[in-house]
Amino acid sequence: MRITCLHTAHSNVAVFDAAAEALGVAPDVLRHEVRPDLLAAAEHAAGLTIELTNATTSALLSLAREADAVLLTCSTLGPAVEGLSMNTPILRTDEALAIAAVQAGGQIAVLCAVETTLEPTSRLFHRAAERSNASVSVQWVPGAWALFKAGDTEAYLTTIANAADRAYAHGASVVALAQASMSGAATRVTAGPPPLTSATAGLCAALHAVLNGPKHGR
Missing domain, CATH: 3.40.50.1860 (Rossmann fold)
Structure with a gap:
């Protein structure tokens, strides 16, 4: 199983690793991609622009190709997940x-x-x-x-x-x-x-999506 997180702050890697450990998730399950530039762009634009939505969507889809589930951990970028359709679950922690x-x-x-x-x-x-x-x-x-x-x-x-x-x-x-x-x-x-x-809630949702999905569920 591989769950990949898309973060916009490097410090969130440790936050999610700690949440995963508390939930009993094996260390090799969680992977991380950090894109602080996406949040910086949102703050500069005072919100989520079409261009930024497209950039976030592209990053999520790329990660989904090599994961069983993808978690977007930035609530500012969260709406970028809406409307995405993939066999791999792409979830918002918020x-x-x-x-x-x-x-x-x-x-x-x-x-x-x-x-x-x-x-x-x-x-x-x-x-x-x-x-x-x-x-x-x-x-x-x-x-x-x-x-x-x-x-x-x-x-x-x-x-x-x-x-x-x-x-x-x-x-x-x-x-x-x-x-x-x-x-x-x-x-x-x-x-x-x-x-x-959101770290604990998001990881629980990702685990549920993977374990109850077509590869693992009934």
Whole structure:
């Protein structure tokens, strides 16, 4: 089995490797492709352009030729997956997170570090919530991404954890961390259960897709 991740931040390699290890996934299953230029282009354009969608789609299709499943781990680029049709599953980690977050209903607080992800993340989570009785609030954490880009991981994760604690204090029953880079903040949250992360949700979705697909399923 081979699951290939398309990242836009080098630090997410370690995040997904750790999530895979926690899930008991063999070390040789997960492969990584890192394209920081794609997110940089999206930030420069203040969103996902047609050209950037095409570039992301091309990268995903190329990876799918040598994988059993492909995970797009960047929520800003997520909409590029829509409409793709391949025998190899090409999945969005943020979509897997949205589905997992709304399953039990209640008040869902979705935290975003990157401002360009607000619109696609909001659309995705509200669409998932239509099939449940969940109420969704998508929130930007100001200043967090600047800390990440400056390499201050400690302050970045603390800022995210504090935002999650505030969300719980304001009545959230579930907190979801929209970007994979936020995953390390989950263990720092004290006001409620550890937030859901896109790395774990995405890998679970990929494993399910592979094991229940035509090659492995019944």
